[in-house]
Amino acid sequence: MLNRFMQSRLRGLVILALILIILPAFLGNPFHYELVTQMAIIAATVVGLNLLVGFAGQISLGHAGFFGLGAYFTGIATGTYGWSSIPALVAGAIAVGIIAWVVGRPILRLKGHYLSMATLAVGFIIAIILNNERAITGGPDGMPVPALNLFGWELSTFGQYSLFGVEISGVQAWYILASLVLLLAVWFALNLIESPIGRALRSVKGSEVAASVVGVDTARYKSLVFVISAVYASVMGSLYAHFQGFITPAVASFEFSILLITMVVLGGMGSTFGVILGAVVLKLLPQLLANFQELETVMFGLILMLTMIFMPKGLLPTLTALVAGKVRKKTGGKA
Amino acid sequence: MFAEFLQYLFTGITIGATYALIALGFTLIYNASHVINFAQGEFLMVGGMATVSLTAMGVPMILAVVLAVILAGLLGIALQRLAIAPARQADVVTLIIITIGASIFIRGLAQLVWGKQYHVMPNFSTSEPIEVFGAVLNSQSLWVLGVGAVLVVALVLFFTKTLIGKAILATSMNKEAARLVGIRTQMVLMLAFMVSALLGSVAGIVVAPITFTSYDIGVILGLKGFVAAAIGGLGSGVGAVVGGLALGIVEAMAAGYISSDYKDAVAFSMILLVLFFMPRGLFGAKVVERV
Numbered sequence: 001m002l003n004r005f006m007q008s009r010l011r012g013l014v015i016l017a018l019i020l021i022i023l024p025a026f027l028g029n030p031f032h033y034e035l036v037t038q039m040a041i042i043a044a045t046v047v048g049l050n051l052l053v054g055f056a057g058q059i060s061l062g063h064a065g066f067f068g069l070g071a072y073f074t075g076i077a078t079g080t081y082g083w084s085s086i087p088a089l090v091a092g093a094i095a096v097g098i099i100a101w102v103v104g105r106p107i108l109r110l111k112g113h114y115l116s117m118a119t120l121a122v123g124f125i126i127a128i129i130l131n132n133e134r135a136i137t138g139g140p141d142g143m144p145v146p147a148l149n150l151f152g153w154e155l156s157t158f159g160q161y162s163l164f165g166v167e168i169s170g171v172q173a174w175y176i177l178a179s180l181v182l183l184l185a186v187w188f189a190l191n192l193i194e195s196p197i198g199r200a201l202r203s204v205k206g207s208e209v210a211a212s213v214v215g216v217d218t219a220r221y222k223s224l225v226f227v228i229s230a231v232y233a234s235v236m237g238s239l240y241a242h243f244q245g246f247i248t249p250a251v252a253s254f255e256f257s258i259l260l261i262t263m264v265v266l267g268g269m270g271s272t273f274g275v276i277l278g279a280v281v282l283k284l285l286p287q288l289l290a291n292f293q294e295l296e297t298v299m300f301g302l303i304l305m306l307t308m309i310f311m312p313k314g315l316l317p318t319l320t321a322l323v324a325g326k327v328r329k330k331t332g333g334k335a
Numbered sequence: 336m337f338a339e340f341l342q343y344l345f346t347g348i349t350i351g352a353t354y355a356l357i358a359l360g361f362t363l364i365y366n367a368s369h370v371i372n373f374a375q376g377e378f379l380m381v382g383g384m385a386t387v388s389l390t391a392m393g394v395p396m397i398l399a400v401v402l403a404v405i406l407a408g409l410l411g412i413a414l415q416r417l418a419i420a421p422a423r424q425a426d427v428v429t430l431i432i433i434t435i436g437a438s439i440f441i442r443g444l445a446q447l448v449w450g451k452q453y454h455v456m457p458n459f460s461t462s463e464p465i466e467v468f469g470a471v472l473n474s475q476s477l478w479v480l481g482v483g484a485v486l487v488v489a490l491v492l493f494f495t496k497t498l499i500g501k502a503i504l505a506t507s508m509n510k511e512a513a514r515l516v517g518i519r520t521q522m523v524l525m526l527a528f529m530v531s532a533l534l535g536s537v538a539g540i541v542v543a544p545i546t547f548t549s550y551d552i553g554v555i556l557g558l559k560g561f562v563a564a565a566i567g568g569l570g571s572g573v574g575a576v577v578g579g580l581a582l583g584i585v586e587a588m589a590a591g592y593i594s595s596d597y598k599d600a601v602a603f604s605m606i607l608l609v610l611f612f613m614p615r616g617l618f619g620a621k622v623v624e625r626v
Contacts, residue, residue, distance in 0.1 A: 106611045113371050117565040118610050121603035128600040265432045294447055301440030305418055308433045312425035
């Protein structure tokens, strides 16, 4: 019974949940909590992007654009127009989903480098609009975002809350929320991958022609997964905006798009838990490299290059293969 | 009215010529190895920065230019040998990430060596602007156009008249077949990266007096070159030149007549429009995909 459970698709999810529960024991100060919360929000974004890149094999170099749209939608709706957070988040996600659908139809006909070029262009256009519409977005200086409002209950990083009688600080409350959101994002992604839609997507990645020959409506599925990954980005962007309390067009920048896709590739395309590892590593690396000050950028580029050269399949797939190889040796090659 | 139009046209053609040279660099590497080199813009930056700092150290201009170009060429070779060649089996996205890693690495080094500030390079010849029908033409623009034209002609001759050029073309068309007739394809790939770096660095040097130069100019210039190459149709030399000039002119017109805030948005909308109607760019080959 337990054995069967451990082999099911829930195994990874349970391990992730355990890690998220144990992690606070190692978090010393509010800054640690902030970092880990950011990690969780970005990891969930990357899990969504991986559905598009890792499973359907469609490259997007402009995904930060959707993240940025979600963030600004929330910022403007709650800040300027006084909406409540959840309606703003949902309306933003729907709007971004529609934009992704409209843009995705023509773009996804393109292949390879042309597709990456087109997605890059879409991301850039969004970032430029956010930068230039000063009256609405505050321009390059950015705009403040009110605290998250959950059914009349305000969640601010500066607040103090009591949860089941335990006193927790705002950053801890945010950590719990972000952890739950990440688990939900992973759970949804795992289910989608195992569903008929997931199988259709993987067939598109294998060979689009073969997929359409066996009757898969490839255009429809590609658009669908593009929309889903954009909605992931939008929702996470909204949460990120509330969490930070302040957003600038950097949330939609080309650099951030590149960071997101790098997390996918570095962690291991097509591996949901791999890309989370990718997000953790790339978010942590600048913190660790900060000690090198001037050398930070050089080291970051070097590590990125070396990992990709020597682990082209990504961190997690390479590591699991390594461990599996060791285990096989121990059992005398019987496994 | 006409003077204004002419003014925008001059600006557009000058910057377009730079885009064209960067796009040619992309094209060269893409043809030889099907890699999109996101570090292409760094070649420009290295060319411009090295020339500025060498002349500041008292090295004569001509010698500084030669040294800067050699430096960029070596960088191109190193990039291919140390980063691209070892990852031969990797797929497209992984290669993209590797070249992005390389560009971050080079940018970081440049920041260490040259700092974060902007560097100014004097015009090659006179700083007196030239007046044509009421529009003002920066003398450096003539240098950009002249050098650009010479490089394009030299490239054409290189590919049609020299054995090495033909070997690169052969490799780009069919790597296996090229290897069978005795072409050392790894050598060819290295050459492609070197020539591409040379092109980039020369573009970076001639344009430096107009745009100034700093450690991070490679990002946006490289992207614009990529856009130009894709508008033209990746892999087409003519396409790269036409795409570059078209992009430069449209951008300058948009900045002049519409809004300079949105000139980059115009460039990126242009690529979307081109790709919507011609999914392989203006001059891209109609390839029949084999299943």
